[in-house]
Amino acid sequence: MEFHGYKRPDGKIGIRNHVLILPTVACANETCRIIAENLPEAVSMVNQNGCGEVEGNRRITQTVLSGLAANPNVFGTLMIGLGCELNQAEEMSRIIRSKTNKPLEVLLIQEEGGTLNTLNKGIRIGQDFVRQASSCQRELFDISHLTIGMECGGSDSTSGLVANPVIGRVSDLLVDRGGTAMFSETTEIIGAEHLLAQRAASPEVGKEIFEIVERRESHLRSVGEDVRSGQPSPGNRAGGLSTIEEKSLGCIHKGGTRPIMEVVAYANDPKTKGLVIMDTPGYDVVSVTAKVAGGCQLIIFTTGRGNPIGNPIAPVVKVTANRDTFHKMRDNIDLDFSEVLEGRRSIEEVGNEVLEEVIRIANGKKTKAEIYGFGFTETVMSRICDYV
Amino acid sequence: MGEDVAPFPSRKTSIRRRLMMDKKINAILIHSNDNVITATESLQTGSVARYQSDQEIAEITVIEDIPKFHKIALADIQESDPVYKYGQLIGEAMKTIRKGSHVHDHNIASPKRKP
Numbered sequence: 076m077e078f079h080g081y082k083r084p085d086g087k088i089g090i091r092n093h094v095l096i097l098p099t100v101a102c103a104n105e106t107c108r109i110i111a112e113n114l115p116e117a118v119s120m121v122n123q124n125g126c127g128e129v130e131g132n133r134r135i136t137q138t139v140l141s142g143l144a145a146n147p148n149v150f151g152t153l154m155i156g157l158g159c160e161l162n163q164a165e166e167m168s169r170i171i172r173s174k175t176n177k178p179l180e181v182l183l184i185q186e187e188g189g190t191l192n193t194l195n196k197g198i199r200i201g202q203d204f205v206r207q208a209s210s211c212q213r214e215l216f217d218i219s220h221l222t223i224g225m226e227c228g229g230s231d232s233t234s235g236l237v238a239n240p241v242i243g244r245v246s247d248l249l250v251d252r253g254g255t256a257m258f259s260e261t262t263e264i265i266g267a268e269h270l271l272a273q274r275a276a277s278p279e280v281g282k283e284i285f286e287i288v289e290r291r292e293s294h295l296r297s298v299g300e301d302v303r304s305g306q307p308s309p310g311n312r313a314g315g316l317s318t319i320e321e322k323s324l325g326c327i328h329k330g331g332t333r334p335i336m337e338v339v340a341y342a343n344d345p346k347t348k349g350l351v352i353m354d355t356p357g358y359d360v361v362s363v364t365a366k367v368a369g370g371c372q373l374i375i376f377t378t379g380r381g382n383p384i385g386n387p388i389a390p391v392v393k394v395t396a397n398r399d400t401f402h403k404m405r406d407n408i409d410l411d412f413s414e415v416l417e418g419r420r421s422i423e424e425v426g427n428e429v430l431e432e433v434i435r436i437a438n439g440k441k442t443k444a445e446i447y448g449f450g451f452t453e454t455v456m457s458r459i460c461d462y463v
Numbered sequence: 464m465g466e467d468v469a470p471f472p473s474r475k476t477s478i479r480r481r482l483m484m485d486k487k488i489n490a491i492l493i494h495s496n497d498n499v500i501t502a503t504e505s506l507q508t509g510s511v512a513r514y515q516s517d518q519e520i521a522e523i524t525v526i527e528d529i530p531k532f533h534k535i536a537l538a539d540i541q542e543s544d545p546v547y548k549y550g551q552l553i554g555e556a557m558k559t560i561r562k563g564s565h566v567h568d569h570n571i572a573s574p575k576r577k578p
Contacts, residue, residue, distance in 0.1 A: 232532040236501055240493050240549070266573075270551050315501065315533035317568045321553040328493075328549045416503055418488020421515050 076252055076430075078437040079213035080147075080220065080372075085175045087147035088220040090372045090437040092211055093118045093388060094204040095144055095152040096197070099167050100125025100160035106190055107155050108452075110197040114205050118387040120454040125162040127462040136162055138342045139456045141170040142368025144179070145344075148388050150208035151178030153200050155193065158185030174344075178204060213439070219253030219348065221437065224366035224374040224389075225329040226259070228359035231379025232314050235325025237396035237415045237422070238377035244426025245375065245433065246331030246350060255348045257339070257371055258330035259355040259362045261291045265303055266319030267327060271352070276334045283338035287354040294459075329377060341457055342368040360384060360455040363391065373436060375429070383407040384453045385444025392433070392442050409443050490514040490535065492521075494550030499534040499566050501548075506535075512563075526563040534566040546571050 080088040094117040096107040104121055111119035120143070124136040140162075144152040152171065156164035164181045171179055180200050187193040225242050227234055246256035264271060268288040275281035295302055307316040316322045336349040342365040345351045353369055355362040359382070363374055367389045374391045376382065381404035385391045395401050398413035410432065414420040436442060490500040490512040500514050506529040511522050529535055534548070540560040545552050554571035564570075 236491055236493070236503075236532065243549075267551075312568060315530065315567070317534070317566070317571050318554045318573045320551075320573055321548060324549045324551055324553060332494075332550060416491070418491070418503070418513070418515060421518075422491075422493065 076218040076434060077215050078218060078221065078434050079439070080216050080437065081150070081211050082214060082216075083147055083150075083175070083177055085145075085177060087145075087175075087370070088216050088372075089147035089149070090221075090439075091148035091388070091390065092116060092150050092208050093148055094201055094208055095119070095149045095388065096201065097140060097144055097152050097154045098122045098125070099140070099154060099156040099162045099164050102126070102157040102160065103155040103184060106184060106193050106197070109194055110153070110155070110201055113194075113198050114201045116205055116208060117201055119452075120387050121452040122454070122456075124456060126160040128161055129460060129463060131459045132462075133161060135341065135457055135459070137167060137170050139364060139368045140167060141174055142342050142344070142365075142370070143388055143454075144171045145174035145177075146367055146370060146372070146388050148372055149177065150211065151204045152180075153197060153204065154179065154181045155197060156181065156183045158183040178207070180204075217253070218249070218434070221249065221373070221433075222255040222257060222345070222369075222371050223249055223433065224257045224259070224363065224369075224371035225377075226359060226363055226366070226374055226391075227263075227326055227329055227377040228384075229378040229380040229382045230326070231397060231400075233396035233413075233416055234377055234379040235316075235322075235328070237412050238379070238394055239325060239327075239329040240422045241396075241412050241415065241426045241429060242329040242375050242377055242394070243331035244422055245429045246329065247333055248426065248430050250331065250333045250350050253348060255345060256331065256333075256350050257345065257353055257366055257369065258327060258350075259353040259366060260326065260357040261287050261354050262295075262302055262357040263326040264288055264323055264352075265292065266306060267323035270320060270324065271327065271335060274332075274335050276336045276349075280335055280338055284335070284352070287338060287352075291354075291356070329375075339369060341365050344370050356457055358455070360453050361457050364454045364456060373433065375433070378408070381407060383444070385442070385447075386453060390436055390442040391444050392436060393444070394429070406447065407443055486513055486520060488513050488515060488520070490523075492516050492537075493548060496550045497547045498537050498540060499546060499548050500537060501532060501534055502529045503531070505529065505531045524563050525565075526561060527565050529565050536560045536562055536564050536566050538562050540566075545574065 107119040272281035394410040396412040401411040
């Protein structure tokens with residue numbers, strides 16, 4: 076199986092051709108937004124961080140921002156800083172350069188002398204990037220160049236029963252063809268970590284699966300949250316879930332059944348192909364942001380109750396097996412799997428078709444989130460504590 | 464499919480699919496190794512659960528009432544035997560569970576953890 080993508084100078088293959096206008100700090104957000112709005116194919120994001128951060132948070136911010144700039148769907152990046160922020164543009168440039176050799180330009184608002192001067196120069200640089208980007212041609216590449224992130228949010232009974240198993244099938248098909256499937260949401264693994272560890276490709280990976288669960292549980296315990304006890308909840312039990320293993324498997328089955336090759340740290344690039352797990356919170360936007368920063372060109376997002384989210388850089392394909400939700404939120408949700416729930420199609424059959432649809436989207440077919448422009452700002456980074 | 468939205472192009476209705484439509488499917492087998500299926504509607508004692516298995520329609524008579532989205536045993540499960548869903552271990556039987564009966568927290572529990 077093949078798709079038409081854009082070859083980047085760092086060797087990666089993009090399925091979109093965006094110019095990224097990247098704020099180093101919240102103070103540069105609006106300037107970036109205005110620049111991006113004035114350029115076709117340019118995207119920006121809301122960065123709530125970049126200053127007043129402890130070292131651990133600063134590292135997360137830098138990993139996410141540099142990961143987004145290095146995502147293969149990005150042609151090149153215009154980074155806008157304020158000047159005095161903790162997350163200095165010079166250091167950010169070095170980190171981005173360590174990940175990719177794609178076009179990169181930097182402007183500082185204090186150095187340019189205010190918003191209008193920065194906009195003037197920024198739009199000129201952006202225009203040049205867009206012209207260069209628009210001359211890139213799509214070429215044919217093997218499906219093994221795709222890294223797809225599997226996400227679930229706003230779940231209901233149909234998610235664990237149909238939508239996640241269908242996506243699990245897609246994950247298996249992709250892995251079997253040499254591609255990379257990435258699932259995440261460590262807090263939702265709780266209770267099934269021993270089952271996942273049995274699927275680890277090596278004892279080290281198995282150990283890491285236990286470690287990421289323990290780390291997140293103890294982190295949440297330190298602020299008074301106990302995420303394990305009382306699971307499955309009375310509502311889950313009424314819905315037919317009998318054990319915590321069953322509940323967690325309903326979430327993580329979107330990762331399919333293949334061996335787990337690697338545990339990837341938050342927003343980092345996987346080093347291996349095949350099925351990998353990224354250590355993220357369960358909060359969907361935080362998890363999707365990390366996976367895109369980790370190189371996913373496309374996200375498949377299963378929902379039961381419905382969700383509008385997108386992402387500025389990667390198409391987010393939203394799917395549900397809940398027919399009512401599909402019809403109520405048809406401007407947000409791309410694919411309807413309710414025929415599987417009704418027994419008219421099989422999980423395998425629909426999974427195979429979703430892979431074909433993924434190829435069409437990789438080739439340029441737009442997702443609903445892209446058409447409506449949703450996702451322009453839906454980017455949230457994980458945190459370890461409050462601001463300084 | 465949706466009224467004005469066709470997420471996937473409809474395909475020619477096969478004989479198999481027509482047969483399936485005649486006899487309504489009301490349960491799902493997620494993985495071929497599973498020993499439980501999940502009802503997609505509530506089922507009364509004595510009614511038949513139909514599910515897809517290996518491109519065929521399989522049937523099992525339920526021997527007690529099954530609420531919507533609850534599990535049904537596909538075979539007799541002996542005490543402390545494993546219960547599989549998603550092709551993976553979701554629990555162990557706390558007592559003998561007869562084929563066609565309701566599988567839930569009254570008769571299965573989390574499997575014992577290996578150290």
